[in-house]
């Protein structure tokens with residue numbers, strides 16, 4: 243065997259390439275829409291990523307759609323005075339996210355719109371549900387998550403993405419959708435969401451830091467991998483259409499294992515901290531940004547991800563991906 247024969251020039255390398263080239267169709271771009279601002283505001287720890295006003299979010303969604311990226315995932319950020327202990331802003335018809343969904347769907351109806359379903363952006367304590375006795379109460383929380391998901395479906399979301407890591411949340415949401423004739427709305431479940439230090443910058447972006455404690459009573463311990471399969475199986479049984487692994491970098495074994503064992507559509511979420519690391523090092527001139535981003539994204543695909551949620555989606559497509567379709 244002369245292994246270097248396979249690598250001797252570009253033609254040979256392409257011929258022996260195993261994982262398909264990254265495609266724009268693989269990508270999902272996160273978009274933050276914030277109540278009560280005009281224009282857009284850059285996120286301190288994520289240069290190049292913004293919180294958008296309602297109007298700007300519609301323009302941004304249109305720009306993303308024009309690049310060929312088929313999907314966005316939307317996060318809403320209410321005014322601080324609209325946050326309360328029970329996150330009521332999350333299930334308000336006039337809330338920021340239902341408004342944004344309606345406005346975007348009107349202008350770019352073909353863009354696949356995924357709405358994140360959680361309460362942490364809307365609660366004064368920053369936890370992902372109703373707190374009772376110092377911990378998030380599962381039963382009361384999943385009832386509300388089901389209401390939120392239905393509201394987003396009614397506003398026009400194509401898909402809902404429950405991210406609270408509550409037991410039974412997918413079933414509660416699915417039942418609510420089916421009962422109200424929204425069974426065509428799909429569920430991308432944050433099935434395998436680790437409690438991770440990589441989420442730091444997101445909390446600047448979504449203004450959702452927990453005001454006490456942390457999320458370890460509901461998010462997964464990163465020492466565990468069999469649990470990823472168990473969580474995914476439960477979500478599939480409850481009605482998920484796509485399961486998700488989050489974060490992505492540092493968790494490619496989990497993406498691989500999930501895909502290999504379950505043979506089910508898998509998304510991975512390359513999170514804010516992954517973006518911030520590469521962006522900061524690139525701005526300093528320590529890394530070649532293009533090389534690193536394409537290498538990382540291709541790595542997720544090689545591991546088995548069918549969909550990649552990344553803050554680099556729009557930039558990568560615009561600047562660096564030659565194979566766009």
Ligand SMILES: [Zn+2]
Pocket residue numbers: 360361362363369370405406
């Ligand atoms: Zn949350």
